[in-house]
Amino acid sequence: MSSPSLTTLLPTKRQALIVATVVLLLSWLLHLLTRTPFSIVISRVGFVGICLLLAYSAAAPLRPAWLSRSAARLLAIALMAPLASLTTAFLAQGANVLNYLSETQTLTGHIFMAIVGLVFGLVMSLVAMRSERRQTERADRLQAELEKNRLERELLDARLRLLQSQIEPHFLFNTLANVEALVASGSSNAGPVLRHLIAYLRAAMPRLNDSDATLQTELQLVRTYLELMHLRMPDRLHFDVASLPELATMRFPAMALLTLVENAVKHGIDPSMTGGSIEVNGRRGIDGKVVLWVSDTGAGMAETAQPGTGLSNLRLRLQAFYGADAHLDLHEQTPHGVRVELHFTPEKTA
Structure with a gap:
C-alpha cells in the first residue's frame, strides 16, 4: 500500500477557514472571561486549533486498516487536545515548565484549555464528518443519476437503431416494387x-x-x-x-x-x-x-x-x-x- 501524499494529510482551505473563525471567536470569549491579554490567548488557542486540525486531517489517511475513519479522527482529537495544551506550556516556559505548572492557577488554566480544546474539537469533528457524509451521499446520488441517464441514452439509441433498421427495408422494398411495376408495364x-x-x-x-x-x-x-x-x-x-x-x-x-x-x-x-x-x-x-x-x-x-x-x-x-x-x-x-x-x-x- 502506497504512503499517503502531503495533499491528503493537509486540511482543505474550507476546513482551515472554519477553524480560524472558531479560534478567533473562542479567543475573544476567553479574553473577556479571564482578562488575559488577547495576544496570549489567541496564540495558545490558535496553536491548539492548528494541532487539532492537523490531527483531524491526517488521522484518516494514516489510520491502520482495522480502524474506521471516524474512530481514527475522534481518537486523534482526544489525544491531541491535552498534548497540544501541554505543548503551549513548554513553548512559553521552556525548561521552567515544571515550576510553571506547579502553580494551581496555571495548571488549572491549561487543564481548562485542554478540556475546551477537546470539547470543541470533538464537536467540530462530528459536524465535519456529518457534512462529509452528506456530501458523499449527494455525490453518490449524482453519480447514480448520471449512470442512470447514460443507460437510458444507450437504451434510447438502441431503440432508435432497431426502429430505423425496420424502416429502411420497408422503404427500399416499396420503392423497388414501384420501379418493377414501371418496368413491367413497358x-x-x-x-x-x-x-x-x-x-x-x-x-x-x-x-x-x-x-x-x-x-x-x-x-x-x-x-x-x-x-x-x-x-x-x-x-x-x-x-x-x-x-x-x-x-x-x-x-x-x-x-x-x-x-x-x-x-x-x-x-x-x-x-x-x-x-x-x-x-x-x-x-x-x-x-x-x-x-x-x-x-x-x-x-x-x-x-x-x-x-x-x-x-x-x-x-x-x-x-x-x-x-x-x-x-x-x-x-x-x-x-x-x-x-x-x-x-x-x-x-x-x-
Whole structure:
C-alpha cells in the first residue's frame, strides 16, 4: 500500500477557514472571561486549533486498516487536545515548565484549555464528518443519476437503431416494387426513373443511419423522392415541398417525413383514378412547439389501408427522439385526402 501524499494529510482551505473563525471567536470569549491579554490567548488557542486540525486531517489517511475513519479522527482529537495544551506550556516556559505548572492557577488554566480544546474539537469533528457524509451521499446520488441517464441514452439509441433498421427495408422494398411495376408495364419512363432511383439511393443511403440528420436533409430526400415518383406518374402526381429555413438546422429523425410521403403516394395517390397533390410543410408556434405535416388529395382514409410498420414505428421514433409529449395525428381532408401531422418540441431532443 502506497504512503499517503502531503495533499491528503493537509486540511482543505474550507476546513482551515472554519477553524480560524472558531479560534478567533473562542479567543475573544476567553479574553473577556479571564482578562488575559488577547495576544496570549489567541496564540495558545490558535496553536491548539492548528494541532487539532492537523490531527483531524491526517488521522484518516494514516489510520491502520482495522480502524474506521471516524474512530481514527475522534481518537486523534482526544489525544491531541491535552498534548497540544501541554505543548503551549513548554513553548512559553521552556525548561521552567515544571515550576510553571506547579502553580494551581496555571495548571488549572491549561487543564481548562485542554478540556475546551477537546470539547470543541470533538464537536467540530462530528459536524465535519456529518457534512462529509452528506456530501458523499449527494455525490453518490449524482453519480447514480448520471449512470442512470447514460443507460437510458444507450437504451434510447438502441431503440432508435432497431426502429430505423425496420424502416429502411420497408422503404427500399416499396420503392423497388414501384420501379418493377414501371418496368413491367413497358413504360418509356423506366430508364429515366431507374437513373433517378440510382441517384436518389446514392444520396440517401449515407443518411439513413445519420444520428445528426436535420430537417433540411430530410426535406431534400423528400423532394428527391417525389421527383422520382413524379417521373413514374407525371400526370397524376403534383407536389409542393416547403424549404422551412427557420427550422432547417433542427435535428430530426432520418426518414420520418419520407415515411409519411411514401404512404401518401402508396395509399393516397396510387389508388386514386385522378391522382392528386402532396404538400409537405410546417411551422413553429409561439410556444416553441413545431408542427410538420404531409397532406394529400388522394383516395382518402376510407380507401386507405390500415397503418402498418411505417406509421407505427414513426410514432415510437418521434417519442424516443423528442419525448413523451411528441405525437402523430391523422386527419381526413375535404373532399378527400389525408393530412398527417407531427407535433413535438425540439428542445426535448436527447
